[in-house]
Amino acid sequence: MTRRWLTSTLCVLALLAPGSLGTASASASASEGGRTPLRVTTRNLYLGADLSPVLAATTPQGLVAAVTAVWSSVRATDFTERAEALADEIAESAPHLVGLQEAVLWRSQTPAGPGSATHVEYDFLRILLDELAARGKHYAPVASVTVGSDFEAPRSTPAGLQDIRLTDRDVLLARTDLPARAFSVANAQAARFRDHVPVCRPALGCPPGPALKIERGWVSADVTLRGRAARVVTTHLEPAAPAVQEAQAAELLAGPLNTKLPTVLLGDLNSAAGGVGATPGTATRSYDRLLAAGFQDVWTANRHRPRGPGFTCCQAPGLRNAASGLTQRIDYVLFRGKIHALTADLVGANPADRTPSGLWPSDHAGVTSTLRLR
Template identity: 45%
Template sequence: MNSRSKHNVSFLTWNLYLGADLTPIITATPAQIPQRVTEVFRQFLATNFPVRAKAIARAIALEKPDLIGLQEAELWQLIIPTFGIVTYDFIELLLKELEEMGLNYEVAAQNRNLSVELPDSNGNLVRFLDRDVILIRKEKNLKVIRRQEANFQTNLILPVGGQPVTILRGWSSVDVKIDGQVFRMINTHLDPTVEAIRNAQANEILQGPANTRLPVVITGDLNSIPNSTTYNLFINAGFHDLWSKVGKGPGFTCCQAPDLLNAVSMLNQRIDYILFKNGWEPIEAELVGESQKDRTETGLWPSDHAGVSARLNLEDHHDHHHDESSDQIAVNN
């Protein structure tokens, strides 16, 4: 085999943490909503994403991954009628911090999920949009030739202020060409609360974008521990868990305290994954954002999750062109 027939590709997955626990809003009566919205927004301000974005960018800069799957890459807006709109765009803030470190990433695909707008107790509106996004490094010899973005058919429905709200989630994928080779990356964030819904969402991915003969990598917060039902759906479909192949130690990725100020790390379960199938050879995997030195100057953990960073070799496959065309027909959303 000549050296051109192996391609080293690096990936990183990270749940950025939306910045607040939304439970008080979900459990509120209609009359309590404004006060609860104010309290939740205060917690969001306290977990200071602009400051965390610097710490997250620092951790990413040590790895310089080719592709990044982010979950909870949120858009928060405070709409003050007498003043204007204050926007916290996690993607924009992080891209800017990375750029200041000399790293140029761009959005390759994103799925827009739950969107809500609620009044606070100060006469303002708070708007929130949940997103998951795939970033790709511009300097690298990587070309996106196909993009898919979709929401799940099956989602959790919760009463918020007496109204049913669909906690919309989804996935996105990119087909990436590197020196004539094509692979697919899928990024997702599965439902944390109801196993049946989580399994349905996993199956939508397995029957959709993951149903391909292309080399494929899934990054995401699957909200399920190793050997759980959801996890086993992926394994039984032929996916390999990269951490279990080349990771060292338990690889816990979840979860720090909601205010991100717990003294000692509270990570005690592994729910964030890089999974692979069809012609990859795993090289290494490690956690990011999990150690005391990763915290912000103000003591915040970069996120309530650790991220997972990995490198894989893409083996040479000669029948990709055939696969690619059959995929174009087989997968549509």
């Protein structure tokens, strides 16, 4: 992707701001009626900073100051520490599939200048996979999609300017330690949505050439569990523009969700269930549209209905708030077709889930669920 320098990058970063109670049930690892259930988890990893402060920058100097603050937050919300808690969650519930949002790659270039930054500072996906492997849990990406472009801008250091580059990805992980006769994955697909948010603002100056944009996407795969097949789709819908988000939901229904297979949709939909906790401008109809298309929500439909509202968003940007700040339910496991929802649990939502230094694992809680394929 062609890099856009300074002020144009500001516009892009500003709209990437991130939009989740309990541990997985012991029954999640047991067979239901002698039949192995499909276990799935959705987890927004949190890119590590609130990027909205860059919105106030109107000059190159202001942009440098904003990116410097963002990078300081990314370092302070250290993903290498948070990944240990996230890996513990996944290891405990041992899902067959994990949908990841904001599985970002942070890179740098010193000194700042022409060309793209290539030095890896944090690869969230690699760090998490390594932590899982250290726990004897073996996962690999089925497919991934880079959402938006690679965005790069300079920050200030004592030695001068350093470029910081953000690459955002959505990923579907699958277990690799099961025999094919028990669990297999095929027909992996990934794509960006046609509908997106243009981000150039005239007050900040627009670059020549094609307009910058924030793109979102989806990843899907067809899985077979003990002879029973289903399609699993993960996504991260647009939070900043309700009309765009609803168009993306419609594209999902016409695209990867348009199948006769039993279907599971998991991810951060950024659409508050029932409008509870929705902020001004937040899309709420995407969730309702999916339910109208025949999907059910594991949080309300499972056999062992959980207690509480199931809020999944959002902790403070610095992740060190003592009391949970979750007030919205925007992360879901939805299903349609010949599927029974057995359990649903939140992960990373209790104070006890925080890291030894006091970080929440993410600004979202995750949702883990067991589903019986009929």
